[in-house]
Amino acid sequence: MISIETHNLTVSYNRRPVLWNIDFELPTGKIIGIIGPNGSGKTTLLKAIMGLVPTSSGYVKIFDQDLNDVRSRVSYVPQRESVDWDFPASVMDIVLMGRYKKNNLFKRISKADRDIAAEALEKVNMLEFSKRQISQLSGGQQQRVFIARSLAQGADLYIMDEPFIGVDAATEEAILKLLSDMKKDGKTVVVVHHDLQTAKDFFDWIVLLNTRMVAAGPIEEIFNETLLQEAYGGKLNVLSQVGDLMKEKAFDVRES
């Protein structure tokens, strides 16, 4: 089965294309990484999938349907820096947003909603912080709150923008465990990720992006020097990293 299908997807800002002819079909029940250098259009791709930026051409199908028909099955985790964490709200307030829907916006928050939100907080080990003001959280805790909000939606497909950026080791561990649990439940997770070093440990599937699509497929087919160089071509420091990575392929290169 296919989770996300894009066909000839092109997105431009001020008539300059930032995504060009993106064409892929992603499987369900996998942890999928979207990898590429800075400015390669990773975040734009997620936004285009979620209908947050206008597309110049092409289309996106989710579970073979229009986004509007399957919104309740899709959850979006924006970049952590995209919001003001000094906002006067508690952790619980934020996670409860995951229960907001177009058709319950004028209704009160129910007990069931609170239970689901608490359960989601439990899953990211943040339940004890539910009354904490969000301004008092660390970066990693903020990220976990965002993921809990997304879990509270009870979706089948999760789309996360850079969840591993600027988080502590404990949070990274917690998120990774969560992702593999979600996979076991048959959920699909699509993650924008910037770090090549960790990519091959985190993901089953990869989309290599550099404005246009370089390759998409299972990690063992995609993660080779030729394709990585094509995606990162010209960026010398990254290129040498790739070389090192290939040499150390047999070893665990992750920093602890």
Added chain:
Amino acid sequence: MEAFWIILVGSLIAVSCALLGSYLILRKMAMVGDAISHAVLPGIVIAYLLSGSRETLPMLIGAAILGVLTTVLIELFSKKANLQMDASIGITFTWLFAIGIILISLFAGQVDLDQDCVLYGEIAYVPLDLWITDSGYNLGPRTVWIASGLLLLLLLFIWKGYKGLFITTFNEEFAKALGIGVAFWHYALMGAVSLTTVVSFESVGAILVVAFLIVPPATAYLITNELKKMLFLSSIFGIISAIGGYYLAVLINGSIAGAIASIAGLLFLIVWVITLIRKRQPI
């Protein structure tokens, strides 16, 4: 009795402005209130010219239309022309306000309106404009009724729209991803700000409206981490400013609106100093 009416009207408007201002501050659009309060001027003048009277309703409609137009123009300049938010606010309201000034000066002979009255208002006149029924029954100042109606309307809006306002204010993108109409909430809030500004400015003037929209919510923002508390506290700070300002004005025999705005600023300063001192103390 006069004192009571003035303080009541001041407080009603202060609470209306404080509630909306809290959302404006959190959306980083505090100066939109300033823009609207100035940009409604041409709407009021045109409504006056067309209706030929200082009846409240046509002026309200004229101003409300201009208020919404202001927010549309600000959105247009910032989104379509890629201009910074503050720059597009600056362009929009100075331009519209200037048109209003030109209209006033062109028709100065026929119009019982002047810049002073628009900018500063005159809350002291509130008790003079009484609502007397045909049977001769005195219902009190007209403004009290209008301001109460406005506050009730806003309370209903915030009560019913709490979730919608909350999610679109905190994280518009996420709201959009949920399929929530973020444009609806933006313009609903802006429409409410326009309406409030227009209703308020006749009695308290544009400058006090801006002070009420920004200063009490900013004061509350310093000391709370919860939106509901912020709404409540900013209303309290608004009421304290209205009461304190009135008596300060009586004491120094000065402008009531000026005194109220000064008290609001003073409250902010006091609260800020208190939070600074508290931060220094080891817990």
